[in-house]
Amino acid sequence: MKFSVAVFPGSNSDYDAFYAASRVIGEAAELIWHKDTDLKGADVVILPGGFAHGDYLRTGAIARFSPIMGAVKSFAERGGPVLGICNGFQVLLEAGLLPGAMVRNDRIKFVSRIVPVRVEQTDTPFTVACASKQVLHLPIAHGEGNYYAPPEVLDDLERNRQVIFRYANEAGEVGAEWNPNGSLNNIAGISNCQRNVVGLMPHPERASEAALGSADGRLVLASAVRWFADRVVRHA
Amino acid sequence: MRARVYVTLKPSVFDPQGRVVADALVTLGYQDVRDVRQGKFFEVELADADPATAKARVTEMADKLLANPVIESYRVEVLQ
Numbered sequence: 001m002k003f004s005v006a007v008f009p010g011s012n013s014d015y016d017a018f019y020a021a022s023r024v025i026g027e028a029a030e031l032i033w034h035k036d037t038d039l040k041g042a043d044v045v046i047l048p049g050g051f052a053h054g055d056y057l058r059t060g061a062i063a064r065f066s067p068i069m070g071a072v073k074s075f076a077e078r079g080g081p082v083l084g085i086c087n088g089f090q091v092l093l094e095a096g097l098l099p100g101a102m103v104r105n106d107r108i109k110f111v112s113r114i115v116p117v118r119v120e121q122t123d124t125p126f127t128v129a130c131a132s133k134q135v136l137h138l139p140i141a142h143g144e145g146n147y148y149a150p151p152e153v154l155d156d157l158e159r160n161r162q163v164i165f166r167y168a169n170e171a172g173e174v175g176a177e178w179n180p181n182g183s184l185n186n187i188a189g190i191s192n193c194q195r196n197v198v199g200l201m202p203h204p205e206r207a208s209e210a211a212l213g214s215a216d217g218r219l220v221l222a223s224a225v226r227w228f229a230d231r232v233v234r235h236a
Numbered sequence: 237m238r239a240r241v242y243v244t245l246k247p248s249v250f251d252p253q254g255r256v257v258a259d260a261l262v263t264l265g266y267q268d269v270r271d272v273r274q275g276k277f278f279e280v281e282l283a284d285a286d287p288a289t290a291k292a293r294v295t296e297m298a299d300k301l302l303a304n305p306v307i308e309s310y311r312v313e314v315l316q
Binding site: 057058061065093094099100101103104105106107108146148149150182 | 253
């Protein structure tokens, strides 16, 4: 299977995602410039972290109009798995592929550390290899990861089980004291209704080998591999 | 022709930047400051058009790009 990683001017985790997919997980991977309109035979698309277009105007606001996003949108509409990591999550929100928006962290700081993140749902292409309520140790590095959605949208997200990751403590308990940025309901990641598009602020690709402080993030990309293999078997 | 667009966070959205500015003003001795909300201001230069058309164009721009309707509201003014 093949991972295609979009590269925007200002992306900085593009190569980390490429490395994790190709060298750690051992699948085919390709970097795709944002001006391309073709996903080069992708089975999974990753929108990586960074500061696409300098985060000018709003995070993800300009990247949303990059030529590659037309292809990403049709891929997602056909049910293709799309993972937005950090700035990639912000791009998915601005593009309307995921509901809600990001505002500045509530305590004004850029937060950069490894945090416990609880897996809420395992029926997505990016969590199928995780155990339910498993706590992953993943790095966050953002100034604008404070997830906001109007109350009715938030209710829908919870009712439809679209909250996929939540900030928690080591024991997997969710509470305001373990919320690093003020996100509503401790939300660290969500999916769309169809569950094929997932965005999260933590960086699984930066936690794919023990030398990086945690290898838990490997499960996120390994999930995509398992999900893809299951579908191939089912459709055979 | 010139248009102005004022973008502000909706009242229901917490504004951490505005909060910090408000705290700084209080620290500077402006004890009467209760709150500050920070927004964005755009001046858009347009090819000449009648004001109604210009307003419709800039409103469309605000909807598509300048503001994020999930968290922000905007106001458009066309100057002669």
